[in-house]
Amino acid sequence: MLTIGLIKEGKIPADNRVALTPAQCKWIQQHFPHVKIIVQQCDHRCFTNKEYERAGISLLQDVSDCDILLGIKEVPVEQLIADKTYLFFSHTKKLQPNNQQLFKTIINKKITLIDYECLEHDDGQRIIGFGFFAGVVGAHNGMMAYGNRTGYFKLGRVFESKDYRQLIHTYFGVRLPNVKVAVTGSGRVAHGVVEVMNLMGVTEVEPDEYLEKKFTYPVYVLLKGADLYTHRESKTYGRNDFHQYPEMYRSRFLPYTRCTDILMNGVYWSEHAPRLFEVNDIDDSFSIETIADITDDLNGSVPINLGDQSITDPVYGVDRITHKKTAPYLKSSIDVMAVGNLPNELPRDASRYFGEQLIKFVLEDLIKGGSAIIDKATLVKKGQITTTYLYMKEYGGL
Structure with missing residues (x-):
């Protein structure tokens, strides 16, 4: 036995x-x-x-x-x-x-x-793994934080719903502004984020459209490996090569920082991999106001991840100039949602x-x-x- x-x-x-x-x-x-x-x-x-x-x-x-x-x-x-x-x-x-x-x-x-x-x-x-439900909860919390920041809409907490089915019903009637959301990753986390985007009525668009156009409705773009990274010498992307030699790649994400309102980050990161952006890229052209760092690596792919928050208090601010932690929802700060046990809400x-x-x-x-x-x-x-x-x-x- x-x-x-x-x-x-x-x-x-x-x-x-x-x-x-x-x-x-x-x-x-x-x-x-x-x-x-x-x-x-x-x-x-x-x-x-x-x-x-x-x-x-x-x-x-x-x-x-x-x-x-x-x-x-x-x-x-x-x-x-x-x-x-x-x-x-x-x-x-x-x-x-x-x-x-x-x-x-x-x-x-x-x-x-x-x-x-x-x-x-x-x-x-x-x-x-729990990645899919980390993506679901992280996407909800990211949208909730943006709603709290702007006052355009209101979402409750995930853990207030008995289960995922009940959570879905809370999205009925939520009217989103003409927000632009960048979703990074290709695994279970990204799949969970995309699920919530679709449930909330956010429309997927191609990367070139996202970068070049303004929309009269909420949109998201899904950015996978080849959209995010390129080899420093060959200017190509190979998944296996990237995971083996991440230090040989650079980020292609910077143009998205200038036209994105919300970043939903679901990429796997290791210490030798390029970050999506660097702290010194946060200038007047940096339009991102809310970041849901669902993969949640301290000083990782999102360099202004300053550490974990709790489920009960998931969001903090990062001052655009000093890059120090602040209260959330300040005009002078970028809001970061970083929680290590997101699936515990479902x-x-x-x-x-x-x-x-x-x-x-x-x-x-x-x-x-x-x-x-x-x-x-x-x-x-x-x-x-x-x-x-x-x-x-x-x-x-x-």
């Missing part, structure tokens, strides 16, 4: 999402009789203990007898159980300083770490979507004991850094 445990989220503030919903746990136990799922008791999940109990799932306080442990966010080091296999978002593969001790402890406790972020199809596309929908991808593409291989996809996503195996991630040895204290 293989035992899979859903662990209680220990990171503060506590995340309310889950890797598997009660219905999904029930389905797994029905279709894989040799698999038993244990849920660690928790009072702050978006699905209650009783909902799991009604689905026939066992609840325990102690999950140390489980073979595989599924979480969402980083596990606090004092809660890590030695010699176990964990799946969660560790946020370590970029050598993030704040999670270095977590990575060292995983090695010291001879843990096997499979990172959701590293589960990829053969073409490099991420298999599972946790039940986001968890259901996440669990579906986990079941479709990962679960069976995980139960069988592995696959090429799982191996590639395994940062540490029984305390040993795997070949793909040997660049992390110094980070892991080895």
Whole structure:
């Protein structure tokens, strides 16, 4: 019998999402009789203990007898159980300083770490994640911030809606001004943003039209890799080449800063990749008033991302001259929406979507004991850094 445990989220503030919903746990136990799922008791999940109990799932306080442990966010080091296999978002593969001790402890406790972020199809596309609902919530919050700033329209908070279906109904009757929105990215985040743009009645236009024309209705442009970056020498764009040698590319986004009202940023960023613009590009011609930095990298693709806000207080201002943080909605500032756990505003929908991808593409291989996809996503195996991630040895204290 293989035992899979859903662990209680220990990171503060506590995340309310889950890797598997009660219905999904029930389905797994029905279709894989040799698999038993244990849920660690928790009072702050978006699905209650009783909902799991009604689905026939066992609840325990102690999950140390489980073979595989599924979480969402980083596990606090004092809660890590030695010699176990964990799946969660560790946020370590970029050598993030704040999670270095977590990575060292995983090695010291001879843990096997499979990172959701590293589960990829053969073409490099991420298999599972919360990106779509991050895009939905981020787009809503970006539009909400612009409405609050200008007074042209009013949107409520996402978490005030019971679910995504109810959220959609809040868009009926919202009349937007002739706003121009630039959406960056080609992954799940961008798909979520585009979904909200369409639901709000914002019309998609081509990049050349967006740059050259004025419109009498709200429009958005979707800018993917080739629209955003070009090789410094060959003046071309190749997706694989860009991800391998991002320092060889420069940004093509600057013309959009002069005709855009709202930027919805959904691009993946690494420290060697070009930013969409630089701080010194913010001058009198810089027309962007609101930025929803959904991918949320501190000083990343959006250089005036000055750090995370909370779900309850998602927006701050950045002064156009001093580039210091201010209160939101000041005429002298650009508003930035930057929140690291956006899907928590629609946790039940986001968890259901996440669990579906986990079941479709990962679960069976995980139960069988592995696959090429799982191996590639395994940062540490029984305390040993795997070949793909040997660049992390110094980070892991080895």
